[in-house]
Amino acid sequence: MGLRINDTIPNLTVATSKGDIALHDWVGDSWAILFSHPKDFTPVCTTEFGAVAQLEEEWAKRGTKVMGVSVDGVEDHLKWIKDIETFGGAPVNFPIVADADLVLSKAFDMLPADAYLPDGRTPNDSATVRSVFIIGPDKQLKLSMTYPMTVGRNFAEVLRALDGLQTAARESVATPANWTPGKDVIIPLALDDAAATEKHGSFDAVLPYVRLTSLDA
Numbered sequence: 001m002g003l004r005i006n007d008t009i010p011n012l013t014v015a016t017s018k019g020d021i022a023l024h025d026w027v028g029d030s031w032a033i034l035f036s037h038p039k040d041f042t043p044v045c046t047t048e049f050g051a052v053a054q055l056e057e058e059w060a061k062r063g064t065k066v067m068g069v070s071v072d073g074v075e076d077h078l079k080w081i082k083d084i085e086t087f088g089g090a091p092v093n094f095p096i097v098a099d100a101d102l103v104l105s106k107a108f109d110m111l112p113a114d115a116y117l118p119d120g121r122t123p124n125d126s127a128t129v130r131s132v133f134i135i136g137p138d139k140q141l142k143l144s145m146t147y148p149m150t151v152g153r154n155f156a157e158v159l160r161a162l163d164g165l166q167t168a169a170r171e172s173v174a175t176p177a178n179w180t181p182g183k184d185v186i187i188p189l190a191l192d193d194a195a196a197t198e199k200h201g202s203f204d205a206v207l208p209y210v211r212l213t214s215l216d217a
Contacts, residue, residue, distance in 0.1 A: 002109025008139050010107045016095035017077040024139055034133040036069035040080040044152050050088020051155045062162055068096035132158055171215060184212040
């Protein structure tokens, strides 16, 4: 059984471009994002890592740490970082895991238990190592998404999802489709109308089970 939403992530100690890191210690009291890629020196992944580096201030605003994951080694990472910084125009200040033994990739269910890296491998041999995991301060997995080799990840959507998760956790609400910060949120069904009014004041009952309210007070 792989890692599922609300499961506690394994407390692995991993080798990274910034030294050995224990995952639970690294998360600490913060939110965290792990994002993986199948191979260094590949075009789509280089653009993605550059995008993550450019968003350093946005991660910091949200109290969120980021960590890349690759099945290549530390030496390759350190060389590749120079290319990422050239393309992205921003320093890579986050660690990149060197998951050459596939322990993390298998623990997070990105690769099957019997997966291995053949000699002369290509990115296709580890194609599913192309995922995003958002982890809460409680060390539990809150969201995951996996992309194919040909589609670059939209990190604006990752930020939006992170905002939604943090808002839901902080305010005990849910967020509707296409929600962005500042828009109305959904009052959960666990609150009856009287409790909803006491907590949120007025709300718009579009349907008996879809009650929208603003958090801007």
